[in-house]
Amino acid sequence: xxxxxxxxxxxxxxxxxxxxxxxxxxxxxxxxxxxxxxxxxxxxxxxxxxxxxxxxxxxxxxxxxxxxxxxxxxxxxxxxxxxxxxxxxxxxxxxxxxxxxxxxxxxxxxxxxxxxxxxxxxxxxxxxxxxxxxxxxxxxxxxxxxxxxxxxxxxxxxxxxxxxxxxxxxxxxxxxxxxxxxxxxxxxxxxxxxxxxxxxxxxxxxxxxxxxxxxxxxxxxxxxxxxxxxxxxxxxxxxxxxxxxxxxxxxxxxxxxxxxxxxxxxxxxxxxxxxxxxxxxxxxxxxxxxxxxxxxxxxxxxxxxxxxxxxxxxxxxxxxxxxxxxxxxxxxxxxxxxxxxxxxxxxxxxxxxxxxxxxxxxxxxxxxxxxxxxxxxxxxxxxxxxxxxxxxxxxxxxxxxxxxxxxxxxxxxxxxxxxxxxxxxxxxxxxxxxxxxxxxxxxxxxxxxxxxxxxxxxxxxxxxxxxxxxxxxxxxxxxxxxxxxxxxxxxxxxxxxxxxxxxxx
Amino acid sequence: xxxxxxxxxxxxxxxxxxxxxxxxxxxxxxxxxxxxxxxxxxxxxxxxxxxxxxxxxxxxxxxxxxxxxxxxxxxxxxxxxxxxxxxxxxxxxxxxxxxxxxx
Amino acid sequence: xxxxxxxxxxxxxxxxxxxxxxxxxxxxxxxxxxxxxxxxxxxxxxxxxxxxxxxxxxxxxxxxxxxxxxxxxxxxxxxxxxxxxxxxxxxxxxxxxxxxxxxxxxxxxxxxxxxxxxxxxxxxxxxxxxxxxxxxxxxxxxxxxxxxxxxxxxxxxxxxxxxxxxxx
Numbered sequence: 001x002x003x004x005x006x007x008x009x010x011x012x013x014x015x016x017x018x019x020x021x022x023x024x025x026x027x028x029x030x031x032x033x034x035x036x037x038x039x040x041x042x043x044x045x046x047x048x049x050x051x052x053x054x055x056x057x058x059x060x061x062x063x064x065x066x067x068x069x070x071x072x073x074x075x076x077x078x079x080x081x082x083x084x085x086x087x088x089x090x091x092x093x094x095x096x097x098x099x100x101x102x103x104x105x106x107x108x109x110x111x112x113x114x115x116x117x118x119x120x121x122x123x124x125x126x127x128x129x130x131x132x133x134x135x136x137x138x139x140x141x142x143x144x145x146x147x148x149x150x151x152x153x154x155x156x157x158x159x160x161x162x163x164x165x166x167x168x169x170x171x172x173x174x175x176x177x178x179x180x181x182x183x184x185x186x187x188x189x190x191x192x193x194x195x196x197x198x199x200x201x202x203x204x205x206x207x208x209x210x211x212x213x214x215x216x217x218x219x220x221x222x223x224x225x226x227x228x229x230x231x232x233x234x235x236x237x238x239x240x241x242x243x244x245x246x247x248x249x250x251x252x253x254x255x256x257x258x259x260x261x262x263x264x265x266x267x268x269x270x271x272x273x274x275x276x277x278x279x280x281x282x283x284x285x286x287x288x289x290x291x292x293x294x295x296x297x298x299x300x301x302x303x304x305x306x307x308x309x310x311x312x313x314x315x316x317x318x319x320x321x322x323x324x325x326x327x328x329x330x331x332x333x334x335x336x337x338x339x340x341x342x343x344x345x346x347x348x349x350x351x352x353x354x355x356x357x358x359x360x361x362x363x364x365x366x367x368x369x370x371x372x373x374x375x376x377x378x379x380x381x382x383x384x385x386x387x388x389x390x391x392x393x394x395x396x397x398x399x400x401x402x403x404x405x406x407x408x409x410x411x412x413x414x415x416x417x418x419x420x421x422x423x424x425x426x427x428x429x430x431x432x433x434x435x436x437x438x439x440x441x442x443x444x445x446x447x448x449x450x451x452x453x454x455x456x457x458x459x460x461x462x463x464x465x466x467x468x469x470x471x472x473x474x475x476x477x478x479x480x481x482x483x484x485x486x487x488x489x490x491x492x493x494x495x496x497x498x499x500x501x502x503x504x505x
Numbered sequence: 506x507x508x509x510x511x512x513x514x515x516x517x518x519x520x521x522x523x524x525x526x527x528x529x530x531x532x533x534x535x536x537x538x539x540x541x542x543x544x545x546x547x548x549x550x551x552x553x554x555x556x557x558x559x560x561x562x563x564x565x566x567x568x569x570x571x572x573x574x575x576x577x578x579x580x581x582x583x584x585x586x587x588x589x590x591x592x593x594x595x596x597x598x599x600x601x602x603x604x605x606x607x608x
Numbered sequence: 609x610x611x612x613x614x615x616x617x618x619x620x621x622x623x624x625x626x627x628x629x630x631x632x633x634x635x636x637x638x639x640x641x642x643x644x645x646x647x648x649x650x651x652x653x654x655x656x657x658x659x660x661x662x663x664x665x666x667x668x669x670x671x672x673x674x675x676x677x678x679x680x681x682x683x684x685x686x687x688x689x690x691x692x693x694x695x696x697x698x699x700x701x702x703x704x705x706x707x708x709x710x711x712x713x714x715x716x717x718x719x720x721x722x723x724x725x726x727x728x729x730x731x732x733x734x735x736x737x738x739x740x741x742x743x744x745x746x747x748x749x750x751x752x753x754x755x756x757x758x759x760x761x762x763x764x765x766x767x768x769x770x771x772x773x774x775x776x
Contacts, residue, residue, distance in 0.1 A: 007741070007744050007745070010745075021752065024752065024755075028759075070745075071744065071745040072742050074743075074745050074746065075745070110763050113759055113760075113763050116756075116759060117756060117759065117760060120752060120753075120755075120756040123752065127749065134569070135565075135568070135569050135572060135743070135746055136745075136746060138569075138572070138573070138576070139572060139576065139746050139749055139750065139753065140749075142576045142579075142580065142753065143749065143752070143753045143756070145580075146576075146579055146580055146583050146753060146756065146757050146760070147756050147757075147760060149580075149583050149584070149587060149760070150583060150587075150756075150757075150759075150760030150761070150763065150764060153587050153590060153764055154763070159591075159594045159595060162587065162590045162591045162594050162595075163591060163595075165587045165590070165591075165764075166535070166587050166588065166591045169580075169583065169584045169587050170535070170538050170539070170542075170584075172580075173539065173542035173580060173584065174529055174542055174545070176580075177525070177542055177545035177546055177549065178545075180546065180549040180573060181522060181545070181548070181549050181552070183549075183569075184549050184552040184553045184556065185552075185715065187553060187556055187565070187566060187569070188552070188556040191556070191563075191565075192563075192565060193565045193569060214714065214715050215715045218711055218712075218715050509610060509611065509614045509654070513614065513618075514651070514655070517618045517621060517622065517651070519709070519712045519713070520622055520625075521621060521622060521625050521644070522712070523705055523708055523709055523712070524622070524625045524626055524628075524629050525625070525629065526704075526705055526708060527629055527702075527705050528628060528629025528630070530704065530705070531629070531630075532629065534634060536634060536637075536638075536676065536679055536680060536683070537628070537629070537634065537637055539676070540628050540637060540638070540641050540676065541628070541629055543641065543668075543672065544625050544628060544629070544641075544644060547644060547645070547648050547668075550648070550660075550664075551648055551651060551652075554651075554652055554655050554657045554660060555655055557655075557657070558655040558656060558657070564731055564734050564735055564738060567657050567659070567660050567731060567735060568735060568738055568739070568743055570657075570660055571659075571660060571663060571735070572746060572750060574660075574663055574664065574667050574668065575667065575750050575753075575754065576750070576753060577672070578667050578668075578671050578672050578754075579753055579754050579756075579757035579758075580757070581672045581675060581676070582675060582757055582758070582761045583757050583760050583761050583764070585675050585676065585678075585679045585761075586760070586761035586762075586764040586765040587764055588679055588683065589679060589682060589683065589764075589765055590764050590765065592682070592683045
């Protein structure tokens with residue numbers, strides 16, 4: 001990596017974030033000043049900013065711009081960041097589409113504020129993917145957390161929503177407190193907040209002592225509290241089901257994908273840059289260097305998957321079931337990471353892409369169904385959906401098959417890459433973790449299949465066809481098509497992922 | 506003030522952190538939970554500043570502590586707004602009563 | 609002399625922290641928090657972090673603590689005050705905390721921390737330069753965090769107040 005740029009010259013590479021920051025201010029102004037077309041205008045500004053953010057990032061990857069440190073090395077400009085920026089912009093845009101109908105209602109409260117806060121979240125997630133300094137990691141994580149708390153409680157007429165926000169805030173505060181304590185240990189050892197300085201100091205001490213120094217180990221374990229909270233990995237997953245159930249569904253869809261992707265982005269960068277733990281497995285072939293971290297992540301992965309899948313089995317509320325399923329999916333993704341290899345990083349990035357299509361889609365269907373059934377989100381509301389709204393039911397089946405990881409869906413390909421990345425590192429430990437992962441996939445089939453059975457094999461109480469908003473139909477189809485296509489023809493996307501990660505040192 | 510070794514400050518911070526953790530685990534009043542989180546953050550800040558004191562090169566630790574204070578204030582504002590909203594709906598601030606979403 | 613000052617400040621911090629965490633009365637807890645904040649501010653001075661000490665008092669005592677006091681007054685009922693803070697789950701909590709203490713203690717004892725202190729010096733000017741130079745980006749982003757938090761808490765709290773107004 002070349003010498004980091006100073007503040008002024010960094011701005012040239014900071015376009016996506018500048019666009020988002022500008023849009024945040026513009027939306028606030030627009031909402032204050034303009035009386036006509038308040039929501040439509042604010043949405044247009046938001047979409048424009050997201051398009052700029054994604055467009056600049058695509059251009060950066062395609063043109064093969066090298067990696068640079070920006071703002072005196074606080075954040076990075078590289079293909080890795082650009083890749084996640086595209087993904088994050090896509091997720092935010094989809095969630096804006098989801099929430100458009102409810103924002104445009106007369107009774108909608110504070111639509112402008114909702115859009116503003118969503119843009120702040122997007123900015124925070126972009127920065128999470130780019131951070132290469134403990135201070136920036138903390139700041140961007142908190143930016144995302146604080147705004148997520150508000151969004152979870154946005155539906156305040158509703159006791160469930162405010163309770164969700166409450167649990168989110170309390171667990172979030174403790175998780176960030178523990179993470180900060182871990183960061184202070186790393187700072188104490190290395191006397192620097194910069195990830196590369198920490199890497200140098202850790203390597204030096206590890207060589208001296210023959211093992212990872214205790215303070216670094218405790219520091220990293222504490223930091224996993226913050227990361228684990230963001231990606232909802234055990235044992236910091238407790239908030240997930242409550243928040244996902246209580247928050248407005250559009251927000252839930254967003255929380256289940258956006259912060260999770262950004263959380264993985266920041267965690268993988270931390271492990272590879274600060275601990276030097278991520279190697280090219282094909283070249284090095286040694287797991288020894290990464291040993292404590294591989295075992296730590298492997299244990300987390302196994303616990304997370306198992307807890308998520310077993311708890312999902314007994315759920316009657318589909319939103320809550322999807323919450324546990326999203327915990328389980330965090331476990332699968334950690335699986336790819338527990339090999340600590342660069343292939344693993346690529347496989348997670350690819351899985352996050354497929355996951356974002358199928359999970360957003362599943363939540364969209366839940367939203368459409370609940371809207372038709374007076375807010376009923378239980379499995380019962382899906383009864384006979386195959387007859388009442390065939391398109392919606394088939395699309396939901398695609399998403400659920402994909403979430404299970406059955407071919408020919410995108411979820412299968414994603415899982416295949418995760419497992420192969422893990423097994424490429426070899427050794428008994430990888431095999432043990434992989435076996436637990438396969439067993440978990442089998443368990444997950446049960447609860448996904450339950451929804452399928454109710455949709456297609458059980459008769460509804462009412463048989464008249466359900467009218468679904470055309471926009472929901474179109475959007476869910478638009479999410480189902482990539483879920484199917486990526487299952488049979490994935491190589492361009494996978495190559496794009498590998499190519500964008502290649503610029504990272 | 507050079508006579509106080511670093512370990513003493515670390516010890517005070519660790520005790521403060523542990524008191525915050527105990528308060529968080531034992532207490533059921535939402536406001537006390539938020540206060541316990543503030544104790545933990547203060548402990549962290551003390552650790553950061555203490556480490557920073559014993560290395561003259563830079564002020565990174567103090568800068569970090571500054572941002573922690575700023576962000577913690579923002580988080581406290583949002584947290585208390587949420588507690589107030591919850592209280593208006595449920596008329597209680599015992600965390601045991603936050604049970605609508607439990608199985 | 610320095611040792612006495614240190615001990616006094618540490619005692620103030622820890623005793624008030626204990627009051628925060630264990631007092632049955634929420635008002636005492638809040639006052640305990642004030643003691644902790646002041647004690648930490650004092651410890652910052654002994655660590656030659658004068659600017660942070662001022663920030664600690666301005667932001668924590670002037671801002672956060674006032675907010676908490678408002679929340680206490682808006683939510684607590686005087687008749688409920690005596691029973692509002694029952695404790696629970698003591699055994700698992702103590703096991704966890706004991707583990708935590710052992711881990712922290714081992715780390716603090718086994719690691720060879722750097723021990724040479726630098727001479728006492730004011731830090732405000734250096735911090736100012738850092739905020740407008742090396743750390744300009746987080747400084748600006750901090751303002752966006754505060755902006756978002758402000759909008760968010762206004763949205764949440766205003767609606768709550770409006771509803772009780774409408775009802776009452």
